[in-house]
Amino acid sequence: MRSKALPQVGSHEPQGANRRDRSLIHESIDERIANNTFFVDSKAHIVLDGSICKDCSDKVCVTACPAQLFVELYDGTVGFNYEHCLECGTCLILCSHDGALKWNYPRSGQGVNFSYG
């Protein structure tokens, strides 16, 4: 049940113009969440329709998500993986496109499991 952080090639690095010159982030998100516990639900609790994101000039989710779950893809759409979601809801509030995000909490006890809240 306990999932370990999966390596995701390059996807968790801040991209291009968004990356500041003197970034203080020395670690990947995988290192940051390495000691977190997730019981990954087999069904995604958040579903993103990445094609809607193609017309979004903002793509604020890509930088704002504290778990770095959103990735801008080469064709302007946005890719998303729910597995290491911290269930904070930042994307739900900041996304300004109706219907792009379907947001629910994970089912019956699954999802992130905090020990130090």
Added chain:
Amino acid sequence: MVRSNTNLYYDVAVVGAGPAGSAAAIAAAKEGVSVALIERGIYPGAKNVYGGVMYLKVLDRLVPSWRDEVPYERWVTKRHTMILEERSSVTFSFHDETWGEPPYNGATVLRSRFDPWLSLKAQQEGAELLTATTISDIQIEEFGPEAKISLGVADSSSRIVCRSLVLAEGALGLLSESIGLGHKRSDKHMTLGVKEVLYLGEDTINERFGVRYDHGVDIEILGGTKPLVGGGFLYTNKDTVSIGAIVTLESLKAMKVRPEEALEAIKHHPSIAPYVADGKRAEYLAHLIPEGGWKERGELSRSGVFLAGEVASSTLAAGLWLEGINYAIEMGSIAGGHSARYVKSCGKEEIYSPYSNKVSESFVGKNLRRLRFAPEVVLSKEVQEVLPKVVNELAHELFTVTDPEEKTGVAKVMRDAIRDKGLEANPLIRTLVKAIWSFR
């Protein structure tokens, strides 16, 4: 978890076994009705994140024995407010050794220990705790002043049916929103907290923070998250510290900077770094905070449903005072008692003594109303950006010896600190007046 094909019936259901929910379940069960306390985590506290200090005097009525039983980390005896600039900081600090003895003031706790403890108190009063149960929808049928409320369970075909419902579901308020209650979610009045818990060991913490026994430190941080607008916190637990950044969603949107950047900025600040050096990360957490307070609270009830806790804007984010759990507990306790009496009086309780009036008349309503303009002031540009700059500049000019030049007078230092930075005095004075008025 709830088994399929078996509907469960209760007088009162409480969604969310956080402090508000458990308090509600205790209060309702004390009235002698049947109570379900529903939690989506596998244990209460598994989904909860807070950055803070708990002020638990509010438990005196609900759990009189709490001082001997509460699973605390440390009693806070030192409280610092630290105003950060890039390479300097000004700190106001207060140490009170009596806070380490009964009746105590505030404590640091871990939610994975505190929340199960409080929910156990609800179970001891007779409430039934259903963990690993995510509520997916609410249906309400009204019969005059009474209601029949039915809750759908994700991953199950059975439903939980109750006559009154307390929603203590937390900051996002998905269920409350679905029935038109609660605060309006908006990037205008919500902030994102990102937190790390670092293991340091008990002795290291005692040495670095200058405390003994089970005494602890609360450091509130203003500034230091540039270019994001916000602040941070550093709290001592027993053998770990909780360090975090709290940034406005508006600035996250405008600056396109990662929230972790703010967390790292705080961790790396020269005034903070020595405290947390070599800390081993135990966990990384995130949580949204509704900071709007009284002005943004929205509707708190309709046909047998009552809101408590964060979804009812119970957080007091007023700079000087950063509280929330205590308000959530009081609000939950009012909601629980009210919903039980609502059931017993077939709905008449809400007509004769509405829930929102009870909240208004409690210390929760009184304090939140009194400080309703404070969140605006605290989140304003003047307080978040200008104040740290001016205060640090002032301290630097005052305390840097200028030999062989003559000392500059205090008045000139103040003038220079404001004007030479291209700042205007008027907005600052206006903010100051507003601040004094907001906190009066």
